[in-house]
Every structure is written in structure tokens, then in C-alpha cells.
Amino acid sequence: MNKFPEQLKKLRKETNTTQDELATKLFVTRQSISKWEAGDSTPDLATLIKLAAIFNVSLDALIFGTDQDSRIDSTEFVFNPKTNRYVRRFGKMNFWDFLAGYWWAVALLLFIIGFFSIFWAGR
Structure with a gap:
């Protein structure tokens, strides 16, 4: 269910950024980036926020792979953290x-x- 590793790799490839370049921007090792992309570990919240800023995407797009163009109507939908999905507020x-x-x-x-x-x- 975790889409972060594939999203990170996809965004990095789209921007033609190497693991070394990304590691330098985040002040981490290249091995950390490699582990994140393999799904062996996950960065902390501060690093996730920096990654979202570097790739100019929302945290939802970075972590869950949601489409950036899709907007959620908060009057009708609410985020369920157990399923990582938006569900109708009133079923x-x-x-x-x-x-x-x-x-x-x-x-x-x-x-x-x-x-x-x-x-x-x-x-």
C-alpha cells in the first residue's frame, strides 16, 4: 500500500536528479536515498516536507501517489488514515x-x- 518508494524514484527520474544530487540537497547519504527507494526505510517528516518542496509536489502526491490535479471536496470526503484513502464523510x-x-x-x-x-x- 506504501507508494512512497516508487513515487520518490519516479519523481527523481522525471527531474533527472541522481541519488547523489538528492542526497546532497537533503544532507543525507546516497545509501539513505537508495533505502528509501527500495522501501527498506522511510524518511522522517521534516525530510518528507523537504522532498515535497524539492520536487514541487504535495505530501499526498509524494507519499500516496495521488494525482496533483485532483482536488478533494472536504465537505463530502474525509481522509481515513487506516486505509490511506478518502472516504465519503456521510456514507x-x-x-x-x-x-x-x-x-x-x-x-x-x-x-x-x-x-x-x-x-x-x-x-
Whole structure:
């Protein structure tokens, strides 16, 4: 699921940057770059931010391989870190989800039904 190693290698090749050149820019060894591209280790957050700046990409594009042109509507989608994917904020709603979210409407409806049943029963 980790796309970082292949993304790093792809971005480095696209910019015609060698592992040595990238290592020099990041103040790390060439072996570190090689391990990152092989998936044997992962850089820390500060280095990831520097890599994103060097390649002029977002962290999402660098780590997850998301398309840079795609924009996520945050009102409809939320990022799930367990699956590394964006999921709908409000999934399909079933009856129990409706009751949990609109319990007050159900309580009001039951109150109105109860009130009118008492009113009509007294006639």
C-alpha cells in the first residue's frame, strides 16, 4: 500500500536528479536515498516536507501517489488514515443511522402522535 518508494524514484527520474544530487540537497547519504527507494526505510517528516518542496509536489502526491490535479471536496470526503484513502464523510444512511442523527425529530413525532391520540381518545 506504501507508494512512497516508487513515487520518490519516479519523481527523481522525471527531474533527472541522481541519488547523489538528492542526497546532497537533503544532507543525507546516497545509501539513505537508495533505502528509501527500495522501501527498506522511510524518511522522517521534516525530510518528507523537504522532498515535497524539492520536487514541487504535495505530501499526498509524494507519499500516496495521488494525482496533483485532483482536488478533494472536504465537505463530502474525509481522509481515513487506516486505509490511506478518502472516504465519503456521510456514507449510505440506514434506518439506525437516521435515528442516531435525528433522534429529536423522532421524539417530536412520537410526542405529536401521543398528544393527538389522547386528544382524540377523549372525544
